[in-house]
Amino acid sequence: VSEILNDLSLSSKRGVAWLIDPDEFDFEKLEEEFFWQASRAELDLIFIGGSQGLTSGVDELIFALQQKLPSIPKVIFPGSELQISDQADALLFLSLLSGRNPEYLIGQQVKAVEKLRSSELEILSTAYLLVNNGDICSVHRKSETFPLLNQDIDQIVNTALAGKYLGMCHFYLDAGSGSDSTVSPEVIKAVKSAVNRPLIIGGGLDSLEKVQRCFDADADLIVIGNQAQKNPDFLIEVLDYKRFYNAALHIDE
Numbered sequence: 001v002s003e004i005l006n007d008l009s010l011s012s013k014r015g016v017a018w019l020i021d022p023d024e025f026d027f028e029k030l031e032e033e034f035f036w037q038a039s040r041a042e043l044d045l046i047f048i049g050g051s052q053g054l055t056s057g058v059d060e061l062i063f064a065l066q067q068k069l070p071s072i073p074k075v076i077f078p079g080s081e082l083q084i085s086d087q088a089d090a091l092l093f094l095s096l097l098s099g100r101n102p103e104y105l106i107g108q109q110v111k112a113v114e115k116l117r118s119s120e121l122e123i124l125s126t127a128y129l130l131v132n133n134g135d136i137c138s139v140h141r142k143s144e145t146f147p148l149l150n151q152d153i154d155q156i157v158n159t160a161l162a163g164k165y166l167g168m169c170h171f172y173l174d175a176g177s178g179s180d181s182t183v184s185p186e187v188i189k190a191v192k193s194a195v196n197r198p199l200i201i202g203g204g205l206d207s208l209e210k211v212q213r214c215f216d217a218d219a220d221l222i223v224i225g226n227q228a229q230k231n232p233d234f235l236i237e238v239l240d241y242k243r244f245y246n247a248a249l250h251i252d253e
C-alpha cells in the first residue's frame with residue numbers, strides 16, 4: 001500500500017479511496033453491478049473504519065469485500081483500536097496532530113501495539129489533521145479537539161511538517177465525515193509542497209467539482225465516504241472522472 005501511495009505521490013496521477021464505515025454499512029444494499037463497476041473503474045484503495053470506532057464486525061466486512069473486490073487493497077482507517085483487523089492489508093497508524101488530546105496523539109496507539117505486534121499488517125505512519133471552516137464533525141466530538149481552520153495555513157503547514165520531522169511518512173487532511181466545508185485547495189497546495197510526501201484528502205467530498213478542486217491542488221488520494229454510502233453511483237462517477245483526469249495529464253506530459 002505504501003508503494004501505491006508513493007507511486008501516486010511521485011507521479012502526477014490521482015487516486016481514489018472508498019471509505020466504508022462498518023457501523024453504518026449495509027452490504028445487502030449494493031448490487032453486483034456496483035462491484036463490477038468499481039473494479040472496472042480502477043478503485044485504488046478501500047479504507048475501512050469510522051470515527052465512532054464501535055463495531056467489532058470489521059473482520060467479517062473485510063472477508064465479504066475480499067469476495068467482491070479481491071484485488072483492491074483494504075486499509076484500516078481506525079476510529080479506535082477496536083477496529084484493527086489483521087484480515088486487512090494495511091493500517092493507517094494515525095496520530096491526530098491537529099488536536100492536543102494525548103489519547104489520540106499517542107494513547108490509542110500504545111493500546112493498539114499488542115494487537116499489531118502479532119499481525120502482518122503493513123503499518124503506515126500517518127500524520128492526521130482535522131482541517132475545515134470550523135464545522136463540527138464526529139472526529140471533533142469523539143476526540144474532544146477542534147479542527148484547524150482553513151484560513152490558518154501557516155499553522156497547518158507547520159503541524160504537518162512537525163509530523164514529517166517526527167518521521168511520519170503519510171499525511172491525511174480530513175475535513176471530517178459529511179462536513180459542510182472541505183479542506184481548501186490553498187491548504188492542500190501548501191501542505192503538499194511543504195511535505196512532499198503522499199497526501200490524502202477527505203471529508204465532505206460530495207460533488208465532482210469538489211473532487212476536481214482537490215485534484216487540481218495536487219492531492220494524491222481523495223477519500224469518498226458519506227456520499228458513496230448515500231449514492232454508490234457517485235463513487236463510480238468519481239472513479240471515471242479520475243481516469244479521465246489521469247489520462248488528460250498523461251497526454252499533457
Ligand code: 1GP
Nearest residue numbers: 177178202203204225226
Ligand atoms: C472522513 O475523510 C473521510 O474521515 C471521508 O469523509 O464521509 O465526508 O466522504 P466523507
